[in-house]
Amino acid sequence: MQDVAKRLDKAFQAFYRRVKGGEKPGFPRFKPASQYDSFTYPQGGYKLDGKKLKLSKIGDVRMKLHRPLEGKVKTCTIIQKNGKYYACLSAEVEPKQLPYCADxxxxxxxxxxxxxxxxxxxxxxxxxxxxxxxxxxxxxxxxxxxxxxxxxxxxxxxxxxxxxxxxxxxxxxxxxxxxxxxxxxxxxxxxxxxxxxxxxxxxxxxxxxxxxxxxxxxxxxxxxxxxxxxxxxxxxxxxxxxxxxxxxxxxxxxxxxxxxxxxxxxxxxxxxxxxxxxxxxxxxx
Known part of the structure; x- marks a missing residue:
C-alpha cells in the first residue's frame, strides 16, 4: 500500500509539472486491475532462501536466480508479463569504476x-x-x-x-x-x-x-x-x-x-x- 501511494504521488507530480510547463496536462487516469501488472514490497516482506523466494501473504515461490545478488537489497517488485512472473530486486551497491582511459x-x-x-x-x-x-x-x-x-x-x-x-x-x-x-x-x-x-x-x-x-x-x-x-x-x-x-x-x-x-x-x-x-x-x- 505504501508503494501504491508513491505511484499515485508520482503520477500527480508529473501532471503538475506538465501543467506548469505548458504541456498537454493528461490528468492521471484510474488504472483497472487488467493494467496493474506489478506490486512492490518497499521495506520488507520478502526473503531469498536458496532456490525459493519467500513473499509475505503469498508464501514460498520457486525461482531461477539470474545472477548472484550483490549489495543491500532495498525493494522487491513482482512483475507479471505475458504469463510469466519476475521478481525485480533493487540493491544498493558501490559502483565498480573501470581503469582510466583517455581514448x-x-x-x-x-x-x-x-x-x-x-x-x-x-x-x-x-x-x-x-x-x-x-x-x-x-x-x-x-x-x-x-x-x-x-x-x-x-x-x-x-x-x-x-x-x-x-x-x-x-x-x-x-x-x-x-x-x-x-x-x-x-x-x-x-x-x-x-x-x-x-x-x-x-x-x-x-x-x-x-x-x-x-x-x-x-x-x-x-x-x-x-x-x-x-x-x-x-x-x-x-x-x-x-x-x-x-x-x-x-x-x-x-x-x-x-x-x-x-x-x-x-x-x-x-x-x-x-x-x-x-x-x-x-x-x-
Whole structure:
C-alpha cells in the first residue's frame, strides 16, 4: 500500500509539472486491475532462501536466480508479463569504476548500420522487427478474426504479445552488448542529440528507426558509463553528415549518397565515418 501511494504521488507530480510547463496536462487516469501488472514490497516482506523466494501473504515461490545478488537489497517488485512472473530486486551497491582511459570516440547512429564509430567500426543493424514481420502479420490477422471478448481471442492476443516481447528482448540484448563494448574501450563516447520522436514522423523511415532502438542504445551506454566512471556526451546533430571532417566545408549529399568526397581538400571517406569524426570533434571542442 505504501508503494501504491508513491505511484499515485508520482503520477500527480508529473501532471503538475506538465501543467506548469505548458504541456498537454493528461490528468492521471484510474488504472483497472487488467493494467496493474506489478506490486512492490518497499521495506520488507520478502526473503531469498536458496532456490525459493519467500513473499509475505503469498508464501514460498520457486525461482531461477539470474545472477548472484550483490549489495543491500532495498525493494522487491513482482512483475507479471505475458504469463510469466519476475521478481525485480533493487540493491544498493558501490559502483565498480573501470581503469582510466583517455581514448575518445564519436558514434553516428543510422538505419542501414546501427552505429558507426570514428575508429571505423561498423555495428550492423539486425532489424529484428523486419525479420519477424511476416509472422507478426499472420498472428495479427488471427487476432482480428476472433470474436471480441472470447477466450480464443485472449489466447491469440497472448501469442502475439509473446512474439512482440521476443523481438523487444532481441533488440535489448544486442544494444546491451554494443553499449558494453563501447564503455569498456573508451573514456569519452559522443552521440548526436537526435529528436527521435520527430524523425519517426517520416513514414518512409519510421519503422526502421524504431527497429534500430537508437534511444535505447544511448540510454544503456549512458548508465553503464556513469557507473564505470566514463563520460557520454550528446552534441548538436546539425550538418554532421554534410560537413567535411578534414577542412570543415559543407559538402551537400542526398540520403542515397554513402560516400563523402570533398572537392575542396580531396578528403574521401565513408559518409557515416565522416559524421562520426564531426560528432567527436564537437564533443571534444
Amino acid at each position: 575518445a570516440v564519436g558514434v553516428d547512429l543510422g538505419v542501414r548500420t546501427l552505429a558507426v564509430t570514428s575508429d571505423g567500426e561498423h555495428f550492423k543493424s539486425p532489424a529484428y522487427l523486419r525479420a519477424s514481420e511476416k509472422r507478426l502479420k499472420r498472428l495479427q490477422r488471427s487476432v482480428s478474426r476472433k470474436k471480441k471478448g472470447s477466450n480464443r481471442r485472449k489466447k491469440a492476443v497472448h501469442v502475439l504479445a509473446r512474439l512482440h516481447e521476443h523481438v523487444a528482448n532481441q533488440r535489448k540484448d544486442y544494444n546491451h552488448k554494443v553499449s558494453r563494448g563501447l564503455v569498456n574501450r573508451y573514456g569519452l563516447i559522443a552521440f548526436e542529440d537526435l529528436n527521435v520522436l520527430g524523425m519517426t514522423k517520416n513514414h518512409n523511415l519510421a519503422k526502421s528507426i524504431v527497429d534500430s532502438g537508437w534511444s535505447q542504445l544511448v540510454s544503456f551506454t549512458t548508465y553503464k558509463a556513469e557507473s564505470a566512471g566514463r563520460v557520454v556526451k550528446q552534441v548538436d546533430p546539425r550538418n554532421t553528415s554534410q560537413l567535411c571532417s578534414s577542412c570543415g566545408v559543407v559538402v551537400k549529399k542526398l540520403l542515397k549518397d554513402r560516400k563523402h568526397h570533398c572537392l575542396c581538400c580531396g578528403y574521401v571517406a565513408d559518409r557515416d565515418e565522416n559524421a562520426a569524426f564531426n560528432i567527436l570533434k564537437r564533443a571534444t571542442a
